[in-house]
Amino acid sequence: MTDMAYQGEREPGVYPAIFTKIEPTTITVGATGEEKQLWRWVFNDEEGEMDCLTGQRYSQNSNALLMLTGVLGRTPKKGDDPNHVVGVRVNVVYGPNKGGTLTITSVLPFKEK
Secondary structure (H helix, E strand, O other), X not given: OOEOOOOOOOOOEEEEEEEEEEEEEEEEOOOOOOEEEEEEEEEEEOOEEEEEEEOOOOOOXXXXXXXXXXXXOOOOOOOOOHHHHOOOEEEXXXXXXXXXXXXXXXXXXXOOO
16 A cells, blocks of 8 residues: 555564654656655654655545544544644554555554553
């Protein structure tokens, strides 16, 4: 679903983590040389940093909306800003995307047992 900005040796699984930041980033598409504006979502756990890239539009079925919903722990409302929940605990789901690449596939609210 999303592309990792950095791919480490992490095993597929669910990782309790802290949402540490969201920042704009630019990538250059190799074939066309076109620059694309993306969000970089960053999470930290006991193994280190995990991040993923999404588009910047929070449209229906977008990866950005999936990430925002996860860090908020609810359906977003107009005006919600992911920067307002930096520091929140979440469960990061790390596994294969549709192309088979290991990446962050979703973020879920952290629930105490």
